Amino acid sequence: IKITIIDREGVFHEVDAPTDMNMNIMELVRAYELAPEGTIGICGGMAMCASCQCYVLNDVPLPAKSASEEAMLSEAFNVLENSRLGCQISITPQIEGLVVELAPEA
Numbered sequence: 001i002k003i004t005i006i007d008r009e010g011v012f013h014e015v016d017a018p019t020d021m022n023m024n025i026m027e028l029v030r031a032y033e034l035a036p037e038g039t040i041g042i043c044g045g046m047a048m049c050a051s052c053q054c055y056v057l058n059d060v061p062l063p064a065k066s067a068s069e070e071a072m073l074s075e076a077f078n079v080l081e082n083s084r085l086g087c088q089i090s091i092t093p094q095i096e097g098l099v100v101e102l103a104p105e106a
């Protein structure tokens with residue numbers, strides 16, 4: 001599927017995202033090196049660091065936030081109404097066309 005990621009410099013990247021590799025958005029960003037090493041995915045995808053925070057820019061059906069995602073976002077910086085943790089969004093056919101912008105490094 002196609003996913004668009006806007007990096008922290010504001011550059012748009014439309015990338016191919018595999019739905020059969022059990023990947024999430026944080027891992028996708030890392031795989032395409034769209035954020036400097038060490039600035040995203042610090043907790044390894046456990047919803048415990050918010051380094052993978054991103055803003056969802058279009059209306060695509062996403063999985064509901066878990067309690068741990070809600071808790072992390074309630075204490076993270078730069079959180080907006082449309083903030084999600086990239087590591088908590090699995091790449092599935094349902095999210096085809098998703099557009100997300102990486103939150104600034106906190």
Ligand code: FES
Nearest residue numbers: 041043047050087
């Ligand atoms: Fe740490 Fe997503 S990688 S919260």
